Amino acid sequence: MFQLFGVAISQVVAISILVGAGLPALFAFGIRALAAGAGGNAEVSGAVGKPAMKVLAWVLFALVLAVIAVGLAVIVSSGFGYKVSFEHFFPTFIEK
Amino acid sequence: MLLILVIGTAIAFDFTNGFHDTGNAMATSIATGALRPKVAVGLSAILNLIGAFLSVEVALTVTNAVVRLQTSSGAPNPELLVNNGHELLMIVFCGLIGGILWNLLTWLLGLPSSSSHALFGGLIGSTMAALGLGGVNWMGDGTKLDGVLGKVIMPAFASPVVAALVATIGTWLVFRITAGVAERYAETGFRWGQIGTASLVSLAHGTNDAQKTMGVITLALIAYGSWTDTTDVPLWVKFACAIAIAAGTYTGGWRIIRTLGKGLVEISSPQGMAAEASSAAVILTSSHLGFALSTTHVATGSILGSGLGKKGAEVRWGVAMRMVLAWFITLPAAGLVGAVCFWLGNGIGGFVGPLLVFALLLGLTGWMVAHSRKSAVHAGNVNEDWQPDAKPGASIAANDTADLKA
Numbered sequence: 001m002f003q004l005f006g007v008a009i010s011q012v013v014a015i016s017i018l019v020g021a022g023l024p025a026l027f028a029f030g031i032r033a034l035a036a037g038a039g040g041n042a043e044v045s046g047a048v049g050k051p052a053m054k055v056l057a058w059v060l061f062a063l064v065l066a067v068i069a070v071g072l073a074v075i076v077s078s079g080f081g082y083k084v085s086f087e088h089f090f091p092t093f094i095e096k
Numbered sequence: 097m098l099l100i101l102v103i104g105t106a107i108a109f110d111f112t113n114g115f116h117d118t119g120n121a122m123a124t125s126i127a128t129g130a131l132r133p134k135v136a137v138g139l140s141a142i143l144n145l146i147g148a149f150l151s152v153e154v155a156l157t158v159t160n161a162v163v164r165l166q167t168s169s170g171a172p173n174p175e176l177l178v179n180n181g182h183e184l185l186m187i188v189f190c191g192l193i194g195g196i197l198w199n200l201l202t203w204l205l206g207l208p209s210s211s212s213h214a215l216f217g218g219l220i221g222s223t224m225a226a227l228g229l230g231g232v233n234w235m236g237d238g239t240k241l242d243g244v245l246g247k248v249i250m251p252a253f254a255s256p257v258v259a260a261l262v263a264t265i266g267t268w269l270v271f272r273i274t275a276g277v278a279e280r281y282a283e284t285g286f287r288w289g290q291i292g293t294a295s296l297v298s299l300a301h302g303t304n305d306a307q308k309t310m311g312v313i314t315l316a317l318i319a320y321g322s323w324t325d326t327t328d329v330p331l332w333v334k335f336a337c338a339i340a341i342a343a344g345t346y347t348g349g350w351r352i353i354r355t356l357g358k359g360l361v362e363i364s365s366p367q368g369m370a371a372e373a374s375s376a377a378v379i380l381t382s383s384h385l386g387f388a389l390s391t392t393h394v395a396t397g398s399i400l401g402s403g404l405g406k407k408g409a410e411v412r413w414g415v416a417m418r419m420v421l422a423w424f425i426t427l428p429a430a431g432l433v434g435a436v437c438f439w440l441g442n443g444i445g446g447f448v449g450p451l452l453v454f455a456l457l458l459g460l461t462g463w464m465v466a467h468s469r470k471s472a473v474h475a476g477n478v479n480e481d482w483q484p485d486a487k488p489g490a491s492i493a494a495n496d497t498a499d500l501k502a
Contacts, residue, residue, distance in 0.1 A: 001235060001245065002250075004241050005246065005251075005254070009258065011381075011385055012258060012381050012382045013258050013261070016262045016374065016377040020375075020376070021263075021373075023377070024267075025273060027286070027289045028269065031273075031274055031285040032273055032276070035274075035277040035285075042277065042278050043281075044278055045276060064292075071296055071376065071380055072296070074384055083384075
């Protein structure tokens, strides 16, 4: 029993750290880039804004949204008898 | 008659489940001002409602995790079915009362405690009173994670630690990465992330928790003989449970929101986002892997972690210890109430017994609600500064008694 639990919980830990800490980190990079793009008051250094960084910021935010969309797909699909498989890296729906 | 009491009590439990757990998703967004309190609970309620409907997965065997009332197919054990399932209905009824009363008491004290543990505790207690120790599924047959030990106790110890770890790492990373960004700029940006991740937690809560009550009501219907399908839940049950949990969420357990949002850690929006992202990730991965963790334990662990991950942030360990203590006694306390109710209701018997137990529930509920009015916490004062060692709401009662009556 304890062994079973150990296996299950270590999987949760591994995936949660990847997603649960990775996602805020990604978002933080987005904010960082957005601030660099805006420049001036947005930055502690008060440097001049670099517009290209703004594009990078929105790419990062889009990535965050995509991850959240996968999260939603996981919740919704399990309710309808499907599960999301990451077998081919890109999430696909398969029947349970 | 007893069936109607059981259904009413189950829906009432679902309501307390909703309002007890609003804080898990929304406390941090309310505390940082990312969402106005009323907007936050409204959003959370809608997402819980949607979540409850998304969870079409049959939850009929929900009680099997802790007690032996049903077979693995979801049908009630035949020996409990004599006299229109009277005994099974009594067990479920008393278990639900144990869950509701514990939820209300912890709410009064402003302590977030797990609603599913309260329900399981109540059921364990009433089952023990009815069938003895053998009626409880302590640890399954040992081949998979099952029973009170595998599905309730072990996850309860692990989940806050895991969530705290994830949130600590997340918070630390976020502050490292945004080190050169002006604080106000970052604060505004992270509010959006916070709203998104908190919404995800609300939705996950709706899918996980509403279906427990659906399962319990359907079990009662089957025991009584008014429903036979063990692969589906009646549509009206789905509606009733979804609406009850959403209404409960909208009511907002402000006392608990206050403890989680202000009591544990002074939270900023980057921390809030890291905490909610951690909660969402832990809850979703664990339920995806087939074992459900308590949303409350996870959320509390995450918020604590967001305090640990930020340099110089204060974590109020006294408040945290009070919560942990409440978690320890949730199972036995709800169980005791469940058992006492069963002895009382079954001892008196007939239809007077259940009615008396129901009256007891109403009476104690009324008392606790009345008591909470003395130091009400509501949308208007939920974010007041936290006074160390104050009872929930006590610091508030002193300085704005004027709008308590509102």
